[in-house]
Amino acid sequence: MIEAAIFGLGRWGRSLVEAAGGALRFTHAVEPDTAGARGFAARHGLALHAGAEAVLADPAIRAVVLATPHSLHHQQVLAAAAAGKAVFCEKPLALTAADARAMLTACRAAGVPMAVGHNRRFWPAMRALRALIADGALGQLLHVEAHNSNLNSDAVTGGWRLAPGESPAGGMTGAGLHALDACIGLFGPVRRVTARLLTHPPAPAPRDSVSVLLEFANGTSGLMATIRATPLFLRVHAFGTLASAEVLGETELVLRRASAPPETRRFAPEDALRAELDAFAAQVETGAPPAIAERDILATVLGFEAVVRSVETGTTIDCDAP
Structure with missing residues (x-):
């Protein structure tokens, strides 16, 4: 079982939390609107954080799942890779090819898996x-x-x-x-x-x-x-x-x-x-090939x-x- 943190508890972030439960389990959530997310987090047993620092520093958390505004993906992926966390990022991975290349390169250099949510x-x-x-x-x-x-x-x-x-x-x-x-x-x-x-x-x-x-x-x-x-x-x-x-x-x-x-x-x-979360968990746990190849992600x-x-x-x- 992979312990993961969800970044973003808007409509889609909540959908991902509710879909999980196979090979990946959400234990933490990062959401600036803590007041609006407190009830949902409590129902799903999520430790709620306004910022990412504590989550990225926690060795028990092996992966982060990003359901955040598109413009934040670049900096969040780089931060997660630097912290040694596997990354699942909702689409679009990035708004520019330059950012996407930098994100893929950072994960590759850190030796952490990356997946993108093309469900x-x-x-x-x-x-x-x-x-x-x-x-x-x-x-x-x-x-x-x-x-x-x-x-x-x-x-x-x-x-x-x-x-x-x-x-x-x-x-x-x-x-x-x-x-x-x-x-x-x-x-x-x-x-x-x-x-x-x-x-x-x-x-x-x-x-x-x-x-x-x-x-x-x-x-x-x-x-x-x-x-x-x-x-x-x-x-x-x-x-x-x-x-x-x-x-x-x-x-x-x-x-x-x-x-x-x-x-x-x-x-x-x-x-x-x-299915996509379980495929990502297999990447993290067993080194399974990504469900979507890096070439397709970038293309x-x-x-x-x-x-x-x-x-x-x-x-x-x-x-x-x-």
């Missing part, structure tokens, strides 16, 4: 899609389309998540990053992106859409989109010369072959948050940064190699 990779349907591709069932890969949206524009009308510095390019740092990571997880690093952000007033509700044209380093193509004002929806559709396979949500996949009716496969639901940040720059400049942006 959609743990959905049963997404695992099945990756298996089909790995087995060659789709033939030569040609194109991928991904869409991830969630209805949060009426629920989230203030706070740090709406600050442009914390969430550039509209919904990209939220649901959009899941769509981008899904594409990269299947097709590899992105070579070039063209992105557009369209907004719909009035404020403060964030009603906007992001559309992205992708060109991958392997020569294949992709499209992705995200909207912050429509019900929860995830779709990832990979196209090959022999077949296409389309993920619709957590547990459904549709396989389409030539001269055959579509085949719908349904899977039992699983707790993706528990997603590079693609994200290119989308942001394309939105800001209205131009096509070339991506650096991870």
Whole structure:
């Protein structure tokens, strides 16, 4: 059992605490708003701290999990690595590729594992899609389309998540990053992106859409989109010369072959948050390979940064190699 500290007890930090209980157990929490978090911490047996110093100095705590504002990830990861703590960081790992490289380098130099919270990779349907591709069932890969949206524009009308510095390019740092990571997880690093952000007033509700044209380093193509004002929806559709396979949500996949009716496969639901925390715990406890390779982690940040720059400049942006 890995004893860990959660940094940030907002909505998502609390979700991670409630999902844990397998190979990882939260014993401490770092949350500046101690008054607002005291009841939750007491219910879950968490020692509550306003700052990180005592947590990072505690040898019993082997890992930290960051569910904090995006702009804080860089300094928090560097501090955790310097203290010898394994790090699980919610996405986006960083807002710039330079920060992401520094964070990965610091963890590598300190000899501590790092993981990033791209929980959609743990959905049963997404695992099945990756298996089909790995087995060659789709033939030569040609194109991928991904869409991830969630209805949060009426629920989230203030706070740090709406600050442009914390969430550039509209919904990209939220649901959009899941769509981008899904594409990269299947097709590899992105070579070039063209992105557009369209907004719909009035404020403060964030009603906007992001559309992205992708060109991958392997020569294949992709499209992705995200909207912050429509019900929860995830779709990832990979196209090959022999077949296409389309993920619709957590547990459904549709396989389409030539001269055959579509085949719908349904899977039992699983707790993706528990699964990603358990995978991280295995990294820490046994040295198991990371669930998401460092190259993919960096490729997603590079693609994200290119989308942001394309939105800001209205131009096509070339991506650096991870």
